[in-house]
Amino acid sequence: MNKYVSTVLEELKAKNPNQPEFIQAATEILESISLACDKHPEYEKAGLLEMLTEPERVIMFRVPWVDDKGQVHVNKGYRVQFNSAIGPYKGGLRFHPSVNLSILKFLGFEQIFKNSLTTLPMGGGKGGSDFDPKGKSDNEVMRFCQSFMAELYRHIGQDTDVPAGDIGVGAREIGYMFGYYKKIANEHTAVLTGRGLSYGGSLARKEATGYGLVYLVDEMLKCNGKSMDGKTVVISGSGNVAIYACEKATSLGAKVVALSDSNGYIYDEKGIDLDLVKEIKEVKRGRIKEYVAVHKDAKYTDGCKGIWTIKCDIALPCATQNEIDVESAEMLIKNGVWCVGEGANMPTTLEATKKFLDAKVLFAPAKAANAGGVATSGLEMAQSSQRLFWSFEEVDAKLKSIMIGIYHSIADAAEKYGQKGNYVMGANLAAFEKIADAMMAHGVC
Numbered sequence: 500m501n502k503y504v505s506t507v508l509e510e511l512k513a514k515n516p517n518q519p520e521f522i523q524a525a526t527e528i529l530e531s532i533s534l535a536c537d538k539h540p541e542y543e544k545a546g547l548l549e550m551l552t553e554p555e556r557v558i559m560f561r562v563p564w565v566d567d568k569g570q571v572h573v574n575k576g577y578r579v580q581f582n583s584a585i586g587p588y589k590g591g592l593r594f595h596p597s598v599n600l601s602i603l604k605f606l607g608f609e610q611i612f613k614n615s616l617t618t619l620p621m622g623g624g625k626g627g628s629d630f631d632p633k634g635k636s637d638n639e640v641m642r643f644c645q646s647f648m649a650e651l652y653r654h655i656g657q658d659t660d661v662p663a664g665d666i667g668v669g670a671r672e673i674g675y676m677f678g679y680y681k682k683i684a685n686e687h688t689a690v691l692t693g694r695g696l697s698y699g700g701s702l703a704r705k706e707a708t709g710y711g712l713v714y715l716v717d718e719m720l721k722c723n724g725k726s727m728d729g730k731t732v733v734i735s736g737s738g739n740v741a742i743y744a745c746e747k748a749t750s751l752g753a754k755v756v757a758l759s760d761s762n763g764y765i766y767d768e769k770g771i772d773l774d775l776v777k778e779i780k781e782v783k784r785g786r787i788k789e790y791v792a793v794h795k796d797a798k799y800t801d802g803c804k805g806i807w808t809i810k811c812d813i814a815l816p817c818a819t820q821n822e823i824d825v826e827s828a829e830m831l832i833k834n835g836v837w838c839v840g841e842g843a844n845m846p847t848t849l850e851a852t853k854k855f856l857d858a859k860v861l862f863a864p865a866k867a868a869n870a871g872g873v874a875t876s877g878l879e880m881a882q883s884s885q886r887l888f889w890s891f892e893e894v895d896a897k898l899k900s901i902m903i904g905i906y907h908s909i910a911d912a913a914e915k916y917g918q919k920g921n922y923v924m925g926a927n928l929a930a931f932e933k934i935a936d937a938m939m940a941h942g943v944c
């Protein structure tokens with residue numbers, strides 16, 4: 500590894516001893532961009548990597564709220580404004596009990612590179628709370644969102660920082676947060692994306708991450724002489740990304756046989772009945788287990804990890820970070836998987852990623868494969884600026900063309916650096932070239 504890169508990585512580990520997820524994301528990226536740093540010794544003098552790995556700003560705040568029984572709760576709130584070299588900070592908000600600074604720094608750091616790949620003018624950020632929306636009433640969620648926004652509003656803005664959804668933050672939460680922002684800031688602007696269609700949202704944003712994942716995977720398959728048609732697919736999760744990845748993969752002729760949530764997974768040999776899944780997850784906010792009450796021949800198994808024991812051609816992890824470890828990767832490879840597309844952020848551990856690459860599995864890394872969501876957020880911002888709305892077909896066509904473009908830019912970058920077929924390195928290198936260029940232009944700041 501380049502000496503400057505390894506020194507920065509060692510210092511980063513020493514300075515952030517309790518942030519394993521952030522160090523994991525940084526290790527993968529820094530190891531990949533070592534090749535670019537070999538060509539640019541001027542980066543060291545400019546302190547480029549030290550600046551890149553330190554967030555421009557981290558905001559942490561308390562979020563007090565009152566439940567339906569009158570009991571006061573206090574959650575942690577965060578916004579990591581990681582890098583604004585390419586554009587305003589942009590990235591989702593995650594509400595999940597596991598949220599901490601390490602997880603948000605990993606997500607924010609990845610987001611800088613993902614947003615660079617979209618070709619749109621967006622920097623990287625991420626935020627959220629350790630609040631768990633599960634089991635809360637709509638009124639409790641509303642009061643929490645209002646309290647969260649009562650602090651966050653002073654740090655964001657349509658040209659400063661534009662949050663969106665992520666795990667636990669969907670249309671309902673964005674609606675409550677937008678309503679409160681509008682009230683206290685007295686402006687109706689594109690301060691959040693993933694907004695409802697009646698108040699500034701974009702058609703196809705809901706579908707964008709899942710559809711985009713499949714567009715990119717489909718292009719990767721075509722360029723490697725393969726296709727989705729007739730293939731067996733396993734998708735983890737059953738949230739926003741998983742549902743629309745399932746929809747698009749099915750429309751391209753694949754058979755999706757499994758979905759999961761954090762409690763367990765379903766296997767339906769005939770192919771997933773997605774209308775039923777949407778009813779359970781989007782309408783009733785229920786559990787994936789309920790699927791087998793309707794489809795008696797489908798099988799539910801407790802524990803989400805077991806989903807990776809199902810034989811498939813293509814695996815699309817769409818739930819959460821580090822859901823595929825070495826053991827699961829080995830099981831998938833043993834059962835003949837030949838393609839993995841990451842819908843979730845960093846769903847594969849570093850060691851498991853190496854297993855897939857060594858086994859020559861076609862591996863589409865998250866920051867490229869799931870960039871369709873934030874890319875369409877960028878399209879939502881563009882429509883808001885124009886005071887116009889585009890049709891579903893227009894947005895979907897732009898999304899598809901962005902995803903195909905991302906595939907080619909990561910494949911070309913991999914080849915340019917002598918790493919043909921290694922899309923992990925290709926994605927990191929392609930993204931880094933643009934970020935480094937912008938940061939060098941801005942000087943030490």
Ligand code: NDP
Nearest residue numbers: 666667708736737738739740760761818819843844869872
């Ligand atoms: P949702 O909240 O809609 O769904 C999340 C799904 O993953 C649920 O099925 C959930 O199960 C499961 N899940 C969450 N945490 C865990 C966990 N710790 N262990 C096992 N299962 C878990 O989120 P999204 O679909 O929006 O996000 C899924 C992934 O995609 C995340 O990694 C997110 O960062 C990434 N992503 C999302 C984008 C978007 O536009 N929404 C864009 C790009 C990436 P349960 O209901 O039991 O919690």
Ligand code: 2IT
Nearest residue numbers: 590591663665872873876
């Ligand atoms: O991880 C992600 O890219 C997202 N959660 C979407 C971010 C966005 O701003 O649309």
